[in-house]
Amino acid sequence: MPLITLTTDFGTADGYVGTMKGVILGICPDAAIVDLSHGIPPQNTKAAAFLLAASHGYFPKGTVHVVVVDPGVGTDRRAIAVRTREHFFVAPDNGVLSLVLSPETVVEIVHLTNPDFWLPRVSKTFHGRDIFAPVGAHLANGVEIGDLGGPIRHQGDLVACHLSEPQLLPGGSVKAEVVYIDRFGNLITNLPAKWSGEGDAEFVVASIPGNSANPVLGRCRFHAEVMGRVILRLCRSYGEVDPGELIALVGSAGYLEIAVCCGNASRMLGAEFGTEVIIHPNSR
Amino acid sequence: MPLITLTTDFGTADGYVGTMKGVILGICPDAAIVDLSHGIPPQNTKAAAFLLAASHGYFPKGTVHVVVVDPGVGTDRRAIAVRTREHFFVAPDNGVLSLVLSPETVVEIVHLTNPDFWLPRVSKTFHGRDIFAPVGAHLANGVEIGDLGGPIRHQGDLVACHLSEPQLLPGGSVKAEVVYIDRFGNLITNLPAKWSGEGDAEFVVASIPGNSANPVLGRCRFHAEVMGRVILRLCRSYGEVDPGELIALVGSAGYLEIAVCCGNASRMLGAEFGTEVIIHPNSR
Amino acid sequence: MPLITLTTDFGTADGYVGTMKGVILGICPDAAIVDLSHGIPPQNTKAAAFLLAASHGYFPKGTVHVVVVDPGVGTDRRAIAVRTREHFFVAPDNGVLSLVLSPETVVEIVHLTNPDFWLPRVSKTFHGRDIFAPVGAHLANGVEIGDLGGPIRHQGDLVACHLSEPQLLPGGSVKAEVVYIDRFGNLITNLPAKWSGEGDAEFVVASIPGNSANPVLGRCRFHAEVMGRVILRLCRSYGEVDPGELIALVGSAGYLEIAVCCGNASRMLGAEFGTEVIIHPNSR
Numbered sequence: 001m002p003l004i005t006l007t008t009d010f011g012t013a014d015g016y017v018g019t020m021k022g023v024i025l026g027i028c029p030d031a032a033i034v035d036l037s038h039g040i041p042p043q044n045t046k047a048a049a050f051l052l053a054a055s056h057g058y059f060p061k062g063t064v065h066v067v068v069v070d071p072g073v074g075t076d077r078r079a080i081a082v083r084t085r086e087h088f089f090v091a092p093d094n095g096v097l098s099l100v101l102s103p104e105t106v107v108e109i110v111h112l113t114n115p116d117f118w119l120p121r122v123s124k125t126f127h128g129r130d131i132f133a134p135v136g137a138h139l140a141n142g143v144e145i146g147d148l149g150g151p152i153r154h155q156g157d158l159v160a161c162h163l164s165e166p167q168l169l170p171g172g173s174v175k176a177e178v179v180y181i182d183r184f185g186n187l188i189t190n191l192p193a194k195w196s197g198e199g200d201a202e203f204v205v206a207s208i209p210g211n212s213a214n215p216v217l218g219r220c221r222f223h224a225e226v227m228g229r230v231i232l233r234l235c236r237s238y239g240e241v242d243p244g245e246l247i248a249l250v251g252s253a254g255y256l257e258i259a260v261c262c263g264n265a266s267r268m269l270g271a272e273f274g275t276e277v278i279i280h281p282n283s284r
Numbered sequence: 285m286p287l288i289t290l291t292t293d294f295g296t297a298d299g300y301v302g303t304m305k306g307v308i309l310g311i312c313p314d315a316a317i318v319d320l321s322h323g324i325p326p327q328n329t330k331a332a333a334f335l336l337a338a339s340h341g342y343f344p345k346g347t348v349h350v351v352v353v354d355p356g357v358g359t360d361r362r363a364i365a366v367r368t369r370e371h372f373f374v375a376p377d378n379g380v381l382s383l384v385l386s387p388e389t390v391v392e393i394v395h396l397t398n399p400d401f402w403l404p405r406v407s408k409t410f411h412g413r414d415i416f417a418p419v420g421a422h423l424a425n426g427v428e429i430g431d432l433g434g435p436i437r438h439q440g441d442l443v444a445c446h447l448s449e450p451q452l453l454p455g456g457s458v459k460a461e462v463v464y465i466d467r468f469g470n471l472i473t474n475l476p477a478k479w480s481g482e483g484d485a486e487f488v489v490a491s492i493p494g495n496s497a498n499p500v501l502g503r504c505r506f507h508a509e510v511m512g513r514v515i516l517r518l519c520r521s522y523g524e525v526d527p528g529e530l531i532a533l534v535g536s537a538g539y540l541e542i543a544v545c546c547g548n549a550s551r552m553l554g555a556e557f558g559t560e561v562i563i564h565p566n567s568r
Numbered sequence: 569m570p571l572i573t574l575t576t577d578f579g580t581a582d583g584y585v586g587t588m589k590g591v592i593l594g595i596c597p598d599a600a601i602v603d604l605s606h607g608i609p610p611q612n613t614k615a616a617a618f619l620l621a622a623s624h625g626y627f628p629k630g631t632v633h634v635v636v637v638d639p640g641v642g643t644d645r646r647a648i649a650v651r652t653r654e655h656f657f658v659a660p661d662n663g664v665l666s667l668v669l670s671p672e673t674v675v676e677i678v679h680l681t682n683p684d685f686w687l688p689r690v691s692k693t694f695h696g697r698d699i700f701a702p703v704g705a706h707l708a709n710g711v712e713i714g715d716l717g718g719p720i721r722h723q724g725d726l727v728a729c730h731l732s733e734p735q736l737l738p739g740g741s742v743k744a745e746v747v748y749i750d751r752f753g754n755l756i757t758n759l760p761a762k763w764s765g766e767g768d769a770e771f772v773v774a775s776i777p778g779n780s781a782n783p784v785l786g787r788c789r790f791h792a793e794v795m796g797r798v799i800l801r802l803c804r805s806y807g808e809v810d811p812g813e814l815i816a817l818v819g820s821a822g823y824l825e826i827a828v829c830c831g832n833a834s835r836m837l838g839a840e841f842g843t844e845v846i847i848h849p850n851s852r
Contacts, residue, residue, distance in 0.1 A: 001597050005586060011467035012296070012580070013323025015339040016536075018289060021318045022343035029285050029316075029344070032597075034589045039581025042468055043546050055583040058697065059590035060597070071546055074521020124521040126536030129342065183579035184610055237642020237692040252584075252694030262611050262639055295751035296580070297607025299623040300820075302573060305602045306627035313569050313600075313628070326752055327830050355830055358805020408805040410820030413626065 002031045002140035003060060007048055007096075008068040008128060009040040016126070020068075020133040023119065027137035036065070043071040045096045047273075049161045050180050050188075053099035054253035056087060065100075066128075066136040067091035074124035077159075079112040079131055080152065083145045090136045092127070095161025106155050113149035166191045166206075168213050169278075174206060176256065178275040185264030187226070189277050191256040193217070195236070204234060204250060206279070215281040217248075217256075224248050225278045226258055227269040238262075248279075286315045286424035287344060291332055291380075292352045292412060293324040300410070304352075304417040307403065311421035320349070327355040329380045331557075333445045334464050334472075337383035338537035340371060349384075350412075350420040351375035358408035361443075363396040363415055364436065367429045374420045376411070379445025390439050397433035449493050450475045453562075458490060458499055460540065462559040469548030471510070473561050475540040477501070479520070488518060488534060490563070499565040501532075501540075508532050509562040510542055511553040522546075532563075570599045570708035571628060575616055575664075576636040576696060577608040584694070588636075588701040591687065595705035604633070611639040613664045615841075617729045618748050618756075621667035622821035624655060633668075634696075634704040635659035642692035645727075647680040647699055648720065651713045658704045660695070663729025674723050681717035733777050734759045737846075742774060742783055744824065746843040753832030755794070757845050759824040761785070763804070772802060772818060774847070783849040785816075785824075792816050793846045794826055795837040806830075816847075 004024060010016040017038050024031055036055055040048045048069040056065055063086075070077075070092045078093040084105040089097050090112075112131060115122070117138045122130040135148060152158070166176040166189070176191040193206045204217040217234055224231040233247045241247055243262035246269075251257035258265050258277060265271065288308060294300040301322050308315055320339055324332045332353040340349055347370075354361075354376045362377040368389040374396075375381050396415060399406070401422045406414040419432060436442070450460040450473070460475040477490045488501040501518055508515040517531040525531055527546035530553075535541035542549050542561060549555065572592060578584040585606050592599055604623055608616045616637040624633055631654075638645075638660045646661040652673040658680075659665050680699060683690070685706045690698040703716060720726070734744040734757070744759040761774045772785040785802055792799040801815045809815055811830035814837075819825035826833050826845060833839065 001593075003593055003597075005590070007583075009467075011323070012319065013321055014464075014466040015291075015321045015335040016466075018291075018318050018320035019339045019342045022289070022339065022347070025285075025287055025316060025318070026342070026344040029287075032593060033318075034586050034593070035580065036586035037581050037583045039579070042548075051583040055587045055590065058587045058594070060594040063590070072523040075523040077523075123534075123536045125533060129536065180582075182582040182584075183577075239640040239643040239645075249693060250691075252691045252697065264610075293751075295607070296603065297605055298748075298750040299575075299605045299619040300750075302602050302604035303623045303626045306573070306623065306631070309569075309571055309600060309602070310626070310628040313571075326832075356807040359807040361807075407818075407820045409817060413820065 002028055003034065003063045004031050004136050004140050005034045005036045005059065005063060005065045006038070007036040007040065007052055007065065008038045009042045009044065009048070010038050010068070010128070012038050016128065019129050023129055023133040024137040027134055028140045031137060031140050040069050043069065045069050045094050045161055046163055047180060048096045049099045050163065052096065056100055059087065061086050064088040064090065064136045064139045066132050067096045068128035068132050069096055070094065070127060073127050079127060080158070081110050081112060081135060081139065081145055081148050082106060083108040088139050088145065090132050090139065093159050095159050097158070098161035099163070101155055103155060108145050109152040109155065109158070110145055110149040111152050114147065117143065117148055164190060165209050168208050168211060172215065172281060174208065174215055174279045174281070176277045176279060178271055178273055178277065181266045181273060184259070185266035186251065187258040187265050187271050187275065187277070188251055188253065189256045189258070191279065192254055193250045193256040194254060195250055206256065217279065217281050222248070223280050224258065227271055227275060229269060231258060286312055287318065287347045288315050288420050288424050289318045289320045289343060289347060289349045290322070291320040291324065291336055291349065292322045293326045293328065293332070294322050294352070294412070296322050300412065303413050307413055307417040308421040311418055312424045315421065315424050324353050327353065329353050329378050329445055330447055331464060332380045333383045334447070336380065340384055343371065345370050348372040348374065348420045348423045350416050351380045352412035352416050353380055354378065354411060357411050363411060364442070365394050365396055365419060365423065365429055365432050366390060367392040372423050372429065374416050374423065377443050379443050381442070382445035383447070385439055387439060392429050393436040393439065393442070394429055394433045395436050398431065401427065401432055448474060452492050452495060452497050456499065456565060458492070458563045458565070460561045460563060462555055462557055462561060465550045465557065468543070469550035470535065471542040471549050471555050471559065471561070472535055472537065473540045473542070475563065476538055477534045477540040478538060479534055490540065501563065501565050506532070507564050508542065511555055511559060513553060515542060570596055571602065571631045572599050572704050572708050573602045573604045573627065573631060573633045574606070575604040575608065575620055575633065576606045577610045577612065577616070578606050578636070578696070580606050584696065587697050591697055591701040592705040595702055596708045599705060599708050608637050611637065613637050613662050613729055614731060615748060616664045617667045618731065620664065624668055627655065629654050632656040632658065632704045632707045634700050635664045636696035636700050637664055638662065638695060641695050647695065648726070649678050649680060649703060649707065649713055649716050650674060651676040656707050656713065658700050658707065661727050663727050665726070666729035667731070669723055671723060676713055677720040677723065677726070678713055678717045679720050682715065685711065685716055732758060736776050736779060736781050740783065740849060742776065742847040742849070744845045744847060746839055746841055746845060749834045749841065752827070753834035754819065755826040755833050755839050755843065755845070756819055756821065757824045757826070759847065760822055761818045761824040762822060763818055774824065785847065785849050790816070791848050792826065795839055795843060797837060799826060
């Protein structure tokens with residue numbers, strides 16, 4: 001069964017998403033449609049890029065991901081479709097795909113210029129309904145991506161979305177920042193991290209993109225600073241400490257995260273998108 | 285695959301919608317179910333009527349639209365099913381279907397009186413689960429609408445939902461009002477409008493229902509007043525101006541709309557459902 | 569078509585639910601997935617238990633219910649799967665299934681210990697994605713529940729969720745409390761109740777779990793006290809009285825409920841989860 005995901009900033013109250021699904025099912029009646037999120041903060045292409053990066057890898061090969069966070073709808077920003085080794089992506093060319101595309105995975109990029117695959121009447125304000133949904137449905141039906149428009153030869157020609165990256169400070173500390181806050185108030189930073197070692201000897205290895213440094217965060221010798229508060233515990237899971245305690249952990253998308261057991265770290269700390277998080281590795 | 289849409293004021297947190305889907309899939313296991321909206325403001329039949337009117341036309345022929353915004357559940361208000369040339373509708377007879385039914389499209393209307401197509405036990409408080417969901421599922425299964433209850437011969441016998449209509453003022457201005465506010469804070473008015481002309485000569489033609497007047501809004505000679513603010517720009521798309529600028533445009537449902545580029549017009553202006561919008565056409 | 573329901577406290581904005589669906593459809597591509605709720609208050613296992621109890625009976629035989637309200641994720645709390653006469657359930661062993669399992673219905677319980685049915689890499693923070701979703705999908709595919717892990721012989725070995733129960737007071741009154749508040753602000757109590765009789769002679773029979781007493785609430789001789797307000801009307805439906813009037817009624821899940829016609833009882837009364845409701849039966 002063809003599988004299409006939708007990621008938008010439309011919310012679900014206004015019928016915009018339902019209308020897109022009507023268009024999709026009119027073209028590809030046996031499509032399974034999965035809502036990845038419709039709660040992207042309005043016009044926040046970075047949040048959409050982050051969420052798509054964390055989620056798309058869990059979908060089966062051949063999935064068509066339609067992303068409509070599109071403040072430039074109706075202007076001359078391009079609409080694009082991309083085929084990677086595993087998936088298809090349909091989106092405005094405004095950076096929302098930046099974090100899922102890489103030279104190793106991209107097979108083909110087209111500029112959506114062929115109106116044969118759009119609705120007959122195209123508005124200036126709702127390309128999700130008029131262009132992106134029908135194009136996604138045609139891809140799910142097996143239409144060749146090359147038929148959808150003219151080729152874009154180089155990934156570098158696409159608009160990029162620059163997420164801030166963590167920086168290594170003199171002395172070995174790392175300056176990261178909050179790039180996503182979820183429903184639980186967990187503060188997800190831009191610092192990629194993963195557990196290594198075992199038992200008492202386990203530790204977290206962080207990585208600084210574009211830098212060969214791999215700071216090591218020792219489980220029992222670590223601290224982080226956020227909004228003037230010091231966090232001393234590096235945990236495996238939210239429930240490892242007492243309710244109300246602030247901890248750092250490696251979140252499910254593979255980034256260092258600040259959380260509070262059975263509570264809301266964002267509210268407790270007053271932290272927001274962009275809030276600075278300083279990490280002191282202290283080694284093992 | 286049979287297609288059923290759901291439009292309710294139930295929200296999605298309480299399990300009411302999920303329960304309706306369980307009932308539907310028990311009767312029609314291969315139904316595709318699309319959520320049109322569950323965020324209709326509680327008991328707001330007008331908002332439901334507007335949203336359904338804007339969305340239903342994008343669904344394929346044969347779609348069954350189930351609408352449960354039903355403050356009179358359990359009283360003697362009727363439950364109805366309607367077959368139009370293209371679709372089926374199942375709803376309480378309280379006006380929610382007013383804007384999608386017309387003498388030209390309605391083929392058959394029935395009063396839902398046949399309990400063979402309901403759940404065995406019918407509560408007084410949740411007909412969405414006990415009557416509307418099973419009836420919708422049976423229609424999706426191909427049950428004849430005439431089997432569901434007694435005929436209602438005339439559309440005029442149904443309860444009507446009176447949306448306010450725009451008025452032509454002496455001097456040629458138009459008094460419209462806000463009939464829907466979406467997640468982005470866009471103020472959708474009750475003034476039908478569409479673009480005409482091309483390039484520098486393009487303009488918007490409005491229409492006053494029940495009146496032959498068609499005020500013309502010139503792109504460069506137009507202004508609107510909302511909450512004491514004057515809006516001078518009539519744009520094709522949200523992104524045509526600088527962030528923060530107030531504009532008017534023709535929204536995706538075909539109505540004049542007040543918006544702010546990358547912002548929230550409702551919050552910026554303090555506008556609400558029913559807020560007056562005065563439009564001065566000024567011609568071309 | 570295999571049917572899977574999802575009940576979580578994840579919200580729908582962050583992509584967690586969409587990711588679980590990607591995992592499910594990768595394993596069981598023809599599954600129909602129904603969202604029962606993703607708006608469970610964070611970590612509120614009691615609300616999840618209540619909602620699941622009210623809803624699951626409306627799903628067809630063989631449905632797989634996946635429940636992820638899981639404050640103990642990554643700790644040593646067990647993950648379980650349960651087969652009842654009608655359905656399957658997959659959840660953490662933290663009480664969320666308490667209200668749907670009974671000695672009469674439970675056929676088999678297993679502790680999820682077999683990683684063959686999990687994702688290859690299991691995080692410590694998102695078992696919804698890594699364990700519960702794939703296990704649910706394998707069950708929907710027809711995998712034997714006994715293959716998923718070791719048997720748990722007795723239902724009594726599971727963690728129980730203790731909802732407060734209504735108490736019979738000296739004199740025959742009943743002390744109930746609010747156990748759920750829905751989107752409309754309706755206050756759902758823990759007092760099971762149903763209508764009996766007919767016409768002018770109709771009345772409500774309440775039941776006190778674990779007690780043979782069945783207080784009878786006469787339609788015209790009844791009052792309830794909530795937050796210092798007295799409610800005199802026992803109604804069949806929300807719309808039976810004038811807008812704004814406070815009433816008691818039997819809600820769609822079979823519990824006594826306090827509501828206000830076309831309004832929000834929770835806001836009007838300042839009532840919350842746990843608010844006391846005293847019912848004076850007064851007989852017929």
